[in-house]
Amino acid sequence: MSGPLAASGLSVRYETPHGSVHALRHVDIEAHPGEVIGIVGESGCGKSTLVTALANLLPANARIDGSIRYNGVDLAKLDAHRQRLLRGDEIALVGQDPMTAFNPVLTIGDQLVDFQHHRKDLSRAQKRARIAAMLGRVGIADAERRMRSYPHELSGGMRQRVAIAAALLTDPGLLIADEPTTALDVTMEAQIIHLLRELRRDYNGIVIVVSHHLGVIAELCDRVYVMYAGEVVEGGEVDAIFHDPRHPYTQALLACDPARFRERLDRLPTIPGALPSLTQPPVGCVYAPRCGRGFAPCKTVAPPLVKLTACHAARCHAVTS
């Protein structure tokens, strides 16, 4: 029952002994079936917080505000039981380290059978047949033998394939991959990118890919949201984000990527300064302490989200449509 996803005015605070961490502030995003959405930004900017909120898996010390609507239903208004059902078979999350997703003492096959617990209509044999087919689809040769393996017997790249297979076995309408290639070598990364791209041919749900790696986002996504210090500072079609970035942070982030330069640079470009504290976020623009373009209102007035085209928007005083 795949359908559109929309978060609006989404904020998340983590309550800690040292005060509350404002990990996410007034975030608006949307995604439609068939789209691959990218979430990009530096470590600590709130990417994982955003997708765990979407998957309804935030830890107990998190306080959430705003709304998340999936296929017309407000997730916050569902009771705990319905939320759990939704999490189990509508929304699937693939993490950075697939080892933690598996139970080390059970075989891959047994675990993948358990992943299909919602399919009461299928016999165990039918479930195993589905698994074998799905493992084949994610590029694992010799699926029967692999089903008898334990997680530690697989390489990192193979575990990530199995994690993707496990996620797809639940027929999710929303597949979220949080840093799916960060723990892998570049050759395996290229293979997983290719796999995710192939899968979208016959998968009609929404895919959300989180990465701090601009190359991965450029290879995979249709639309991209750029995050900085808990906010979405720019969103748009992948081509606009990479070829016509408008927010000063997006521009700086792209300029820093050494992969863009073929000729040797004597100094790599950097972004001077550091992330602001999320315990006391700046009152004005979150990027103001580091922005080279800042002017009078930036330090005191939070910039509005300026719409540039139907789907390109940036949160900056200097941007005009």
Place this chain on the structure above:
Amino acid sequence: MSPLLAVEDLSVSFVRSGLLDRLINPFPLPGFNVVDGVTLSLMPAETLGLVGESGSGKTTLARTILGLIRAAAGRIVFEGRDVQTPADFRAMRRRSAMMFQDPVASLSPRLRVGTLLTEPQVIQGLPMPDRRAAAKALLALVGLPASFVDRFPHELSGGQARRVGVARALAMKPHLLLADEPTAGLDVSVQGDVLNLIGELKRELGFAAMIVTHNLAMIRHVSDRLAIMYLGRLVETGPTQEVFSAPLHPYTATLIRSEPIPDPRRRSHKPAVTGEIPSVFRRPSGCEFHTRCPLVQSRCKTEAPAYRPMGAGRMVRCHFPLQTGGQEREAVSRASANQRGN
């Protein structure tokens, strides 16, 4: 000019063992060659990038050079002298420094930054009238505030911990710096900071560096020469710009083509290589890359290629290096390059 460091035919073998074994036995018994016949040299003030997939033996090679792992065979020459006995290695380590792969884990959690920074000199018995002042000077060198002397490692961000690692490594004014994945886990902006810092200090202090990494996009900008490792053997070495613009070994070409390009208009259509790196415990026959090589021929499966000079300071271990053979091979390599669209 004679090299600062020369490694000749160096091999390291490990017995196939479990994790526990590895923990209690840092000098394992002879077994499988994890580093096999490596020959390389480093000139004073030069930066060498050592690149290869996970498990290819990069860390093992770096640690063996410093005598932290015992070599099974081969020779290490540092500043013109053979390094053989434990005393030789200690003398070499006094003139070199290592930045380890995991910076926070390699800093003792209970020591404050000030103590960590001056510990190496104190251990070496160097005179230090004012430890705090010495630590503050080192912090200034790497651009951190003096107040950091009282911090604990877990109170540092990833980038700050690397800076402390750089300061600690350089405290001894080394002639050689071995940096293992100095920017792994760092964001691009912070990565640039750490590498610029190493570059500046290199120009100022004039040490040579060997940087071990997976990260091709980064190493292209910071190294003079590259050494590419596969299953414990060097498969290609040469000047960085030449290796990037015209790789000779199909494996090098594969690594370069696998790197995702941050431009949606230049998406790759197909992965450059399938399959994964085989285990060193089951080293393929002939050329060890033959199980994944897009250009494999029947000879490759049985006959191991020699590591041979190709002119202009380049070496390659392949029967049919790219960019050299007749039109046929050129056509094949062009065809595989064309898999990446316009």
